Amino acid sequence: xxFFDALVRYEIAxxxxxxxxxxxxxxTSLAQLHTLRVLERHGGDARVQDLSDDIGVTVGxxxxxxxxxxxxxxxxxxxxxxxxxSSLIMLTSDGRQALACAMEVCVSAVSTAVGAxxxxxxxxxxxRLQARLDALGADxx
Amino acid sequence: xxFFDALVRYEIAxxxxxxxxxxxxxxTSLAQLHTLRVLERHGGDARVQDLSDDIGVTVGxxxxxxxxxxxxxxxxxxxxxxxxxSSLIMLTSDGRQALACAMEVCVSAVSTAVGAxxxxxxxxxxxRLQARLDALGADxx
DNA sequence: AAAGATTGACTAATCAATCTTG
DNA sequence: CAAGATTGATTAGTCAATCTTT
Numbered sequence: 001x002x003f004f005d006a007l008v009r010y011e012i013a014x015x016x017x018x019x020x021x022x023x024x025x026x027x028t029s030l031a032q033l034h035t036l037r038v039l040e041r042h043g044g045d046a047r048v049q050d051l052s053d054d055i056g057v058t059v060g061x062x063x064x065x066x067x068x069x070x071x072x073x074x075x076x077x078x079x080x081x082x083x084x085x086s087s088l089i090m091l092t093s094d095g096r097q098a099l100a101c102a103m104e105v106c107v108s109a110v111s112t113a114v115g116a117x118x119x120x121x122x123x124x125x126x127x128r129l130q131a132r133l134d135a136l137g138a139d140x141x
Numbered sequence: 142x143x144f145f146d147a148l149v150r151y152e153i154a155x156x157x158x159x160x161x162x163x164x165x166x167x168x169t170s171l172a173q174l175h176t177l178r179v180l181e182r183h184g185g186d187a188r189v190q191d192l193s194d195d196i197g198v199t200v201g202x203x204x205x206x207x208x209x210x211x212x213x214x215x216x217x218x219x220x221x222x223x224x225x226x227s228s229l230i231m232l233t234s235d236g237r238q239a240l241a242c243a244m245e246v247c248v249s250a251v252s253t254a255v256g257a258x259x260x261x262x263x264x265x266x267x268x269r270l271q272a273r274l275d276a277l278g279a280d281x282x
Numbered sequence: 283a284a285a286g287a288t289t290g291a292c293t294a295a296t297c298a299a300t301c302t303t304g
Numbered sequence: 305c306a307a308g309a310t311t312g313a314t315t316a317g318t319c320a321a322t323c324t325t326t
Binding site for chain 2: 309
Binding site: 031057058060061064065068083084085086 | 315316317318319320324325326
């Protein structure tokens with residue numbers, strides 16, 4: 001339980017600190033940056049379903065997130081070449097620019113927050129725990 | 142950045158898994174449990190401001206959280222003995238019962254999710270990072 | 283029928299304005 | 305005027321229903 005409490009508390013605190021720094025230095029929120037990074041990782045092949053999976057929200061929410069990105073000119077929906085039910089969400093050049101700019105601030109803010117603490121081993125443990133949780137979720141038997 | 146990503150991703154995944162388990166076995170959500178635990182820790186002396194601090198939401202949100210707890214019969218506002226602007230939020234006996242019941246499920250769900258992984262050192266590191274972040278926030282100079 | 287996505291009704295958060303008491 | 309709390313307007317999430325395409 002102590003682990004759970006520390007994890008939740010710190011994640012909220014770190015997210016808030018980085019978000020504050022981003023809002024102070026530009027128009028992009030951490031939530032937006034998070035979405036832009038997912039699009040970048042998918043290299044323009046992101047479907048709404050992919051956003052939903054990677055961000056950890058429902059499909060409905062992901063669809064609305066895409067709406068807002070389009071409204072703000074950071075991304076655009078294009079037709080899916082192989083499946084007309086779906087569409088591909090792509091970064092615009094404005095989106096790439098916002099991503100780069102916000103990413104710089106984000107890296108710096110995280111770095112300041114972490115300081116000299118060595119976090120490689122924590123990262124590795126979190127990734128192991130993540131893998132276990134994914135496995136449990138896929139097969140709760 | 143890898144640390145930040147792993148932290149955020151895992152916190153969301155673990156929170157979701159535990160919340161699902163709680164909703165499956167009773168009426169209490171993880172968000173509610175989180176609030177009930179804060180009240181318990183404060184031993185009946187919790188003000189709205191305390192809720193806000195400990196949960197990591199704004200004062201306005203904390204006030205509405207208290208509204209919902211009262212509506213559901215899990216807590217009640219009483220007069221603050223020393224300051225008539227404020228009030229104390231106290232667990233009702235229903236609230237204590239819901240807390241105990243949900244806590245049991247929560248502990249078990251976290252334990253299942255973590256498995257055999259040893260998390261003491263991760264917990265300690267997260268707490269150190271938390272302390273650093275608190276210090277930075279209090280004195281950003 | 284199942285999969286991908288969208289929309290509408292509802293819930294819960296933020297922020298700013300306001301009211302009350304210190 | 306400061307601090308504690310509440311409320312209203314806005315924003316973003318969930319869930320369920322729906323529409324289109326496979």
